[in-house]
Amino acid sequence: MEKNQNNERGWPLWEIFIRSKQGLDHKHVGSLHAADAAMAIENARDVYTRRMEGVSIWVVESKYVHASNPDEAASFYDPANDKVYRHPTFYDLPDELKHM
Amino acid sequence: MIKDSLIDYTLHLADNALVLGHRNSEWTGHGPILEQDIALSNIALDLIGQARYLYQYAARLLNDRAADRVTSLAPGAREATEDSLAYHRDGWDFKNCLLVEQNNGDWGKTILRQFFFSAYQYFFYQQLAERKDRELAAIAEKSVKEVSYHLRWSSEWVIRLGDGTEESHRRMNDALDQLWRLTGELFTPSSYEKTLVAEGIAVDLVALQPLWEQRVADVFRQAGLTEPARGWQQTGGKEGKHTEHLGYLLAEMQFLQRAYPDNEW
Numbered sequence: 001m002e003k004n005q006n007n008e009r010g011w012p013l014w015e016i017f018i019r020s021k022q023g024l025d026h027k028h029v030g031s032l033h034a035a036d037a038a039m040a041i042e043n044a045r046d047v048y049t050r051r052m053e054g055v056s057i058w059v060v061e062s063k064y065v066h067a068s069n070p071d072e073a074a075s076f077y078d079p080a081n082d083k084v085y086r087h088p089t090f091y092d093l094p095d096e097l098k099h100m
Numbered sequence: 101m102i103k104d105s106l107i108d109y110t111l112h113l114a115d116n117a118l119v120l121g122h123r124n125s126e127w128t129g130h131g132p133i134l135e136q137d138i139a140l141s142n143i144a145l146d147l148i149g150q151a152r153y154l155y156q157y158a159a160r161l162l163n164d165r166a167a168d169r170v171t172s173l174a175p176g177a178r179e180a181t182e183d184s185l186a187y188h189r190d191g192w193d194f195k196n197c198l199l200v201e202q203n204n205g206d207w208g209k210t211i212l213r214q215f216f217f218s219a220y221q222y223f224f225y226q227q228l229a230e231r232k233d234r235e236l237a238a239i240a241e242k243s244v245k246e247v248s249y250h251l252r253w254s255s256e257w258v259i260r261l262g263d264g265t266e267e268s269h270r271r272m273n274d275a276l277d278q279l280w281r282l283t284g285e286l287f288t289p290s291s292y293e294k295t296l297v298a299e300g301i302a303v304d305l306v307a308l309q310p311l312w313e314q315r316v317a318d319v320f321r322q323a324g325l326t327e328p329a330r331g332w333q334q335t336g337g338k339e340g341k342h343t344e345h346l347g348y349l350l351a352e353m354q355f356l357q358r359a360y361p362d363n364e365w
Binding site: 011032033034035038039042043046047050 | 133134135139253
């Protein structure tokens, strides 16, 4: 696994998160190779902010990102399907309440 | 006299930016890794952008002067444009420093050339922004932000390679051997610069040199590199006397406009 994430020059892979001018949160925009965190931020600047997309950059080495297993999707997500009562749709709203 | 010097000075600054921008663009598609290919191409685009502003200004100055002396515009002579200045002048018309026209060599040489020039341009533009010519000052003020990043990027690479492996350190020293003798020209004023310094238009290069040397010393210390003694320095580029490398660069850069003048696509 570790080996696959490194390119032929041995530079690890980094996940890049950018916060745009209007945005409140950093969004995942892609990944790139870099020798260390400082270079990853500069590469991200050059690769992902050329068209004024961002005002803030986060980088995380990909090996530190742990993901859920797609094979477990059924047991993870399907049980929520038939539990409509978890959605707040059974309340009568007073007429005075706007913007809901 | 001052007008002529200002034209030469503006062309000198434009040629510096264009020639180094073109050299860097030669790496596009050939960078050691995709991310750095993009980084250097961005720097190339910044420099060519600076060159465009400067050529546009030079063209305006040239056309104004031609209008002043009605007779000097020979029959059939056309107005200068940013494109005519970039594509229709010959090697001896170019006033760029010898440093920027050197061929790319390996990644280390390209990095060191960029670092030497960015460190120069960084202090240079800061001071030009304070000088009397408002057009040049405005271009300088806009460009210094770009150059700050070029300097940061190239400094980190000099440190990374100088303080890297045995091979990268050796290659940086090889690059230093080839480029050091061309850095003196950056601080050797040409005739037009001397005229304009007295007028408060050009940057005083003699005062600039200690700032540059300090920055180079700081970065070299972190990189484990040693500056050679100043020694003999090759000059001439600012007056149109170039090394053998410029002709090849121009042949490639100008080919299309020379073969098919004013062609657009």
